[in-house]
Every structure is written in structure tokens, then in C-alpha cells.
Amino acid sequence: MNANRELMGFRGASAALGALAAAVVLQFSAGAVGAAQEGEDIRASAAEGSRTVLITGSNRGIGLAFAEHYAGDANWRVIATCRRPEQAGELKALAAQNEHLEIALLDVTREDHIRSLAERYADQPIDLLINNAAILGPLPEQSLGGLDYGRFEQTMAVNVYGPLRLSEALAENVAAVGGKIVAITSGLASLTLMGRMQGLYFYRMSKSALNMGWRALRADLKPRGVAVLLVSPGQVDTGLLRESGYRGEALTTRESVAGMVEIIAAATLDDPGLPINVDGRVLPW
Numbered sequence: 001m002n003a004n005r006e007l008m009g010f011r012g013a014s015a016a017l018g019a020l021a022a023a024v025v026l027q028f029s030a031g032a033v034g035a036a037q038e039g040e041d042i043r044a045s046a047a048e049g050s051r052t053v054l055i056t057g058s059n060r061g062i063g064l065a066f067a068e069h070y071a072g073d074a075n076w077r078v079i080a081t082c083r084r085p086e087q088a089g090e091l092k093a094l095a096a097q098n099e100h101l102e103i104a105l106l107d108v109t110r111e112d113h114i115r116s117l118a119e120r121y122a123d124q125p126i127d128l129l130i131n132n133a134a135i136l137g138p139l140p141e142q143s144l145g146g147l148d149y150g151r152f153e154q155t156m157a158v159n160v161y162g163p164l165r166l167s168e169a170l171a172e173n174v175a176a177v178g179g180k181i182v183a184i185t186s187g188l189a190s191l192t193l194m195g196r197m198q199g200l201y202f203y204r205m206s207k208s209a210l211n212m213g214w215r216a217l218r219a220d221l222k223p224r225g226v227a228v229l230l231v232s233p234g235q236v237d238t239g240l241l242r243e244s245g246y247r248g249e250a251l252t253t254r255e256s257v258a259g260m261v262e263i264i265a266a267a268t269l270d271d272p273g274l275p276i277n278v279d280g281r282v283l284p285w
């Protein structure tokens with residue numbers, strides 16, 4: 001699956017990370033006025049106590065690195081969700097060292113889990129919601145001739161319905177503090193970067209659908225002061241990337257999260273809401 005390298009688009013992202021700060025500044029300079037306003041909002045929120053981030057799929061990979069990053073900053077309260085807390089060894093170890101990190105049960109395909117989570121945190125502000133959890137799915141089942149539509153449904157349930165349902169359920173919590181709702185997208189969603197790559201129908205289609213869903217969500221929530229963002233992590237050394245068969249250069253989870261955190265922090269309500277790669281570039285659609 002070396003073709004994945006071509007599909008995922010942005011090669012050598014680690015080299016580009018050095019220029020990330022400058023790129024992000026350029027990318028978002030048009031939103032400077034909004035950023036000042038947002039800074040005031042954040043200060044207001046911080047003055048009342050710590051800011052809260054809720055992350056899905058926090059037990060491993062990029063989600064765990066997000067949890068580690070925010071847990072390392074005393075200004076953040078971290079709600080680290082995962083679908084099997086009892087088996088989340090690394091996350092439990094992190095929680096044991098950080099009293100401002102709590103673990104919550106969430107399988108994003110489970111409506112009852114989302115309802116319970118929304119009830120548990122009802123009336124509590126959420127400054128940042130990171131929809132990170134996703135599946136790639138087995139390659140043979142999403143290759144022409146072997147397309148498994150049950151697997152397609154499962155991929156859509158995790159990668160599209162889950163983030164949308166969760167964000168709808170927690171929209172009030174985020175709107176209460178003029179916060180941000182992020183979805184982690186992928187270069188594999190891009191029509192432009194398609195090249196000669198074959199297969200991965202379900203994963204690619206799910207991320208394209210996620211992108212469009214996030215545009216619609218942005219239109220609904222911008223008037224309520226919620227910034228709705230799409231961020232792509234680059235090629236990152238995780239189980240998901242290894243499942244894809246990709247064996248080339250990749251960022252560590254920590255490198256990727258450091259870049260995405262900068263992008264998320266700099267984002268404002270007035271940004272156009274296009275998918276931003278970890279190196280600060282807009283991913284072509």
C-alpha cells in the first residue's frame with residue numbers, strides 16, 4: 001500500500017513542522033480581530049476556573065497524545081473518553097498522575113453512552129471538544145470486488161455518525177463558553193489528492209462525509225459563537241497508519257499533536273473552516 005503515501009498527500013510533514021508556527025500565523029492572520037475577541041473569551045473562561053477539553057478515543061494513538069498534552073497543562077481539565085476504560089492501561093496511568101484528568105466511558109457508536117455523557121456533564125462548560133476516534137477498517141473489505149457493506153456501515157457509524165451525534169449532544173456545553181468543536185480529518189478525504197490510489201473506499205468516503213458535515217455544523221454553530229474546525233494530523237505512527245500498510249516516514253503522535261494544538265489554539269470563529277493540515281496548509285478538497 002505504498003500508494004497510501006501518495007494519497008495521504010503531504011509528504012515530509014515532519015520537515016515542515018519547523019515552519020509550522022509561521023505557517024499557522026500566516027494561515028490565520030486574517031482572523032486577528034476574531035482572535036483578540038476569542039482571547040477575551042478564553043480569559044473570561046479561565047478566570048472562572050480551568051478550561052475543559054473532552055477527547056474521544058483517548059486510550060491510544062493520537063487521542064492519548066492529546067490527553068497527555070492537555071493533562072500536562074494545569075489550566076486544562078481533561079475528560080478523556082474511551083470505549084473500554086478498564087483496559088486503558090496508559091490512560092489510567094496518566095489519570096493516576098493527574099488529578100485534573102478524568103476518564104469517561106464513550107463508544108461513539110452508542111447512543112446510550114452519548115446520552116449518559118451529556119447527562120453527566122449537563123450544565124458544565126466544555127471549551128474544546130475533540131472528535132478524534134475513528135477506524136480505518138480492513139483493506140480487503142473496502143477493495144472493489146470485496147466491498148463489505150456491513151463494514152461500510154460500521155465505518156460510517158464510528159467516523160461520521162458518532163462525531164456528529166456527540167457534537168449535537170454537547171453543543172450547548174460548548175456554546176455556553178464560545179468554545180471549539182474539532183474533528184480530525186484526513187488527506188484521504190481529498191478529491192484533489194486522489195492520484196492513482198486505489199481502495200480504502202469506506203475510510204475515504206467517511207472522512208469526506210465528515211468534512212461536509214463539519215461545514216454544515218459550522219454554519220449552524222458560528223452564530224452561537226462556536227468555532228467548528230477540521231484538522232488533519234499528517235501521517236502519524238499509530239495503529240491506524242500501520243493497518244493501512246503505509247511504511248514510510250511518519251510523525252510521532254507527540255509531534256503531530258503539538259502541531260494540531262497550535263492550529264486549534266489559533267483558530268477563530270471567522271476562519272473559513274477549511275481542513276487544515278498539521279503543517280498549517282489548507283488541505284485541498
Ligand SMILES: NC(=O)c1ccc[n+]([C@@H]2O[C@H](COP(=O)([O-])OP(=O)(O)OC[C@H]3O[C@@H](n4cnc5c(N)ncnc54)[C@H](OP(=O)(O)O)[C@@H]3O)[C@@H](O)[C@H]2O)c1
Pocket residue numbers: 056057058059060061062063082083084106107108109131132133134135158184185186187232233234235236237238239240241
Ligand atoms: N495516524 C494517521 O496517520 C492518521 C492520518 C490521518 C487521520 N488520522 C485520524 O486521526 C484520528 C486518530 O487516529 P489514530 O491514528 O490515533 O488511530 P488509532 O491509533 O487506531 O486510534 C483510534 C482510536 O479510536 C478509538 N475508537 C475506535 N472505535 C471507537 C468507537 N466506536 N468509539 C470510541 N472510540 C473508538 C480507538 O479505541 P479502541 O482502542 O477501543 O479501539 C482508539 O482510541 C482518527 O480520526 C484518524 O482517522 C490519522
